[in-house]
Each structure stands twice: as C-alpha cells, then as structure tokens.
Amino acid sequence: AQSVAQPEDQVNVAEGNPLTVKCTYSVSGNPYLFWYVQYPNRGLQFLLKYITGDNLVKGSYGFEAEFNKSQTSFHLKKPSALVSDSALYFCAGGNTGFQKLVFGTGTRLLVSP
C-alpha cells in the first residue's frame, strides 16, 4: 500500500532561520509528490509538486523541496522563515497514472518572532 509519512508533529523555528519539514514516501513505480499548506479553518493551498525532472523543486512563497530517491524523501525547505509561514503543512503522494493521492498526517510549523 502507498503511504506518506511526516515524522514531526510540530517544527519550531525562529524568524529568519532556515526551516525544514520532513516527508518520506512509500510509493510503487514512479512517484509524484506534493506539498500543501493549510491556514486555520481553511482549505489546503498548493505549494509545489514533483513528477519528473530536477530533484530540486521550487514553489510558491519561497518554498522548495528536494526529491531524494535513495532516501525516499521529499523534504520541504525555506532559506529564511517568516512568522506568516506558521501553518499546517501536508505532504501528499501517489504514483504516476494513479488517481488517488495519499496524504501525510501534517506538520505544524511555528515560526517565532
């Protein structure tokens, strides 16, 4: 069965410092992977996706993610965190040609001033 894991329930970082939110996946075949962000009482917003190509994917709001096939990881990164980045982040994945995405359990990011 396909699965996506986010090992950290919460990540704390100071404003201006780099941030990393971790994601690992278990997907048969060629994976496609997404990161979404959710603000309180709102739907999810798309940040970035990987299907094929460059292992470093750049997305919205200065976020990027690195696809690592050998470690089956797709960590979300940002060089300098903002307080406004505080939100709930979801990793999601599936294999190409498969309609259903599997979501991780989410990681709450708290950026302190």
Next chain:
Amino acid sequence: DGGITQSPKYLFRKEGQNVTLSCEQNLNHDAMYWYRQDPGQGLRLIYYSQIVNDFQKGDIAEGYSVSREKKESFPLTVTSAQKNPTAFYLCASSWGTNEKLFFGSGTQLSVL
C-alpha cells in the same frame, strides 16, 4: 472570482438525520474529490469523480453518498449510517490525474 465554493461553513446533524454538503466549482475541472480531515490523521479520501455521471469510492466511503450530475457540482451526503460524522470536510477539484488539487474552504460538521 474563480474557485471552489463549499457550503455551509458549519453544519449540525441530529441523530438519524442525513445531511448534504455542497461543493461547486467554476474552474472547468473534470475531477472532483471529497476528503475528510480529523485532527492528527491527515486527509482521507471519501469519494472522487473523474467525469460527469461517474464516481468511485475512496478509502472511507461507508456512510457517505455522492452524485455528479453536473460538471460544476459534487454534493456529499452524510447518511445516518455514518456513526462518527464529526469532522472537517474538504472538497477539491483538479484538471485530472497527477494535477494539483484546488481546495474549497471546508465544512465543519458536528453532531448535536
């Protein structure tokens, strides 16, 4: 203003009652989805539809029903058979397979 509209924002269900959550999109997307969000569990797929008049069960379809009579609309009915309906329900749409999802703002369903 393009996007996905979910209504109502808050909904309360009485014992034995069926309730229907609305989802409308004006993005001309073929695929539409319903997810359930519970704290600490991420999003779980209830039903999805790739084309009008066709839909498939997701991972937790028991106690739910859907219809897709129009491209723009994908309502979800939470039936009395769903014994634990309290959750945040999210509707989404996409152009198709492997494409990013566009989400509505969600409906919080609670049991009276």
